[in-house]
Amino acid sequence: MTEITRIGILTSGGDCAGLNAAIRAVTHRAIGTYGWEVIGICRATQGLMSRPPEYMSFTIQDTYPLLTMGGTVLGTTNKGNPFAFPMADGRLCDRTDDIIAGYHQLELDALIGIGGDGSLAILRQLAQRGNLKLVAIPKTIDNDLGSTEIAVGFDTAxxxxxxxxxxxxxxxxxxxxxxxxxxxxxxxxxxxxxxxxxxxxxxxxxxxxxxxxxxxxxxxxxxxxxxxxxxxxxxxxxxxxxxxxxxxxxxxxxxxxxxxxxxxxxxxxxxxxxxxxxxxxxxxxxRGGIPSPRDRLIATAFGVAAVDLIAQGRFDHMVSWQHRQVVSVPIADAIAQYRAVxxxxxxxxxxxxMGICLGNPPTPCLTHGVSPVSVTAKHDRVNI
Missing domain, CATH: 3.40.50.460 (Phosphofructokinase domain)
Structure with missing residues (x-):
């Protein structure tokens, strides 16, 4: 296995609270434990398309203010599919080779992508096409990503x-x-x-x-x-x-x-x-505001675990919260399972x-014998 000396991290898709806490944890673990260099990629894959690539180098000292900051210091985007990227002249162009070249220009040995199902699906395709070493951290206020009980940003929302x-x-x-x-x-x-x-x-x-x-x-x-x-x-x-x-x-x-x-x-x-x-x-x-304590905790645990996955050579995996601990799952499994209510x-x-109406007559089996409400067609005015 190639020795790891420099890793990249990016945030993709909609922003949410807790992203900066994850960046902070990745930086602390990568530098403090493994002695790696950490490169933050600006504006997600668009930063890798740029020439030269848009990035910032992190030190542990740089990340001290990040724990309580909302948004993402790296910037993000949820527009412009790199496989059909809209150009200024109206054409749609495949920019995947530019992104892969940007990864190599930065001399990255691995990449941590923080995103939801759409972003992670695109990042995984890029990784497979360019043989990039990818590890993922789940984030979405919607909490609809498969294989994890909670994602960064949900609790604050x-x-x-x-x-x-x-x-x-x-x-x-x-x-x-x-x-x-x-x-x-x-x-x-x-x-x-x-x-x-x-x-x-x-x-x-x-x-x-x-x-x-x-x-x-x-x-x-x-x-x-x-x-x-x-x-x-x-x-x-x-x-x-x-x-x-x-x-x-x-x-x-x-x-x-x-x-x-x-x-x-x-x-x-x-x-x-x-x-x-x-x-x-x-x-x-x-999406905005100071991340909740739980989002800070989850993001920090995810960031540490993501770096450890790189150290273990376990690529194409996403960190996940299951049964009160962090585990890893294949990214393919996570993005294949949509987690609705x-x-x-x-x-x-x-x-x-608790007597809360969900818009349909409750069934006795779900309400411990409470009878469904009676529905009438009255349209009289009530003082409510």
Missing amino acids: VNIATEALDRLHFTAASHSRVMILEVMGRDAGHIALSAGIAGGADIILIPEIPYSLDVVCEQLRQLQAQGRNFAIVIVAEAVCTETGEKVTQTNRLGQCRLGGIGQYLADAIATGIGAETRVTVLGHVQ DPTDTLVKTAQA
Whole structure:
């Protein structure tokens, strides 16, 4: 096996809290334990395309401020597939050879890639084509990457969404309103489910569980009958309309993004029961800010373990959190398994046991014998 003397690290895809903590851990372990040089690649694969490649050298002293910093000091990108990279003249060009050449220009012996399923799939293809030695660290606020129970960035995103729910309770009660919080998560409902339980939401809507507007409105009527003058709803951005269409927005560049399901629900609730509703869309607030203690811990453990994988010559593997410890799994396995919310998951059962409405009539087996709510077609105004 080739002796390791210099390794690279890059962050790819959407940013999140905890990336800098991982960079810090990689630098400490690589330099402090193995005496390697650590090269940070700027702007992910685009930094390797540049000539000369864009990079920065890290020392242990350089990383002291990184633990509590959000974002990534290396920069990142989630645009421009290197296998069909958009050029200035409108052509799509395969830039993989440029990326591989950049790796060799930097005289790297191995590369640590921090990313989600899309980024890691691209990095693995590049590694296979160029015979690059790749180790991966999972990061995604969506927590939908296979083979790991948690990814860097998820816990902070949940904390931010939970804090938003905490704040919305008071203003909702003050004005007798239904407050709807729309959160990120891409095609998975992990953020909405976890934050909804932790933040005391009355209704949680996630893309993995179909819902009925009649059931949602009936839940709101029942809360009003119990003496509540307000309600809190949290919805994942990928939840569809009741008829199955995704709600999206297109910007001036023609890019289509998830967003708008919160307003769709607000209009439907206002029409259905006459309740005054307000919508808050957290958006990229969930990606920013100071990483939570748990994200710092996970990122640090992942960074140390990733360096150890290189030292052991175990390439084409991703570090993973399973059963309260760090293990390694083949990258191919991780990106092949999409981790959506399982409708029979413990947290789903917990939400139902706490009386939280998930948009469909709860089944007795999941709610310990509680009967499903009765759904009516009434559209009378209620004071909620």
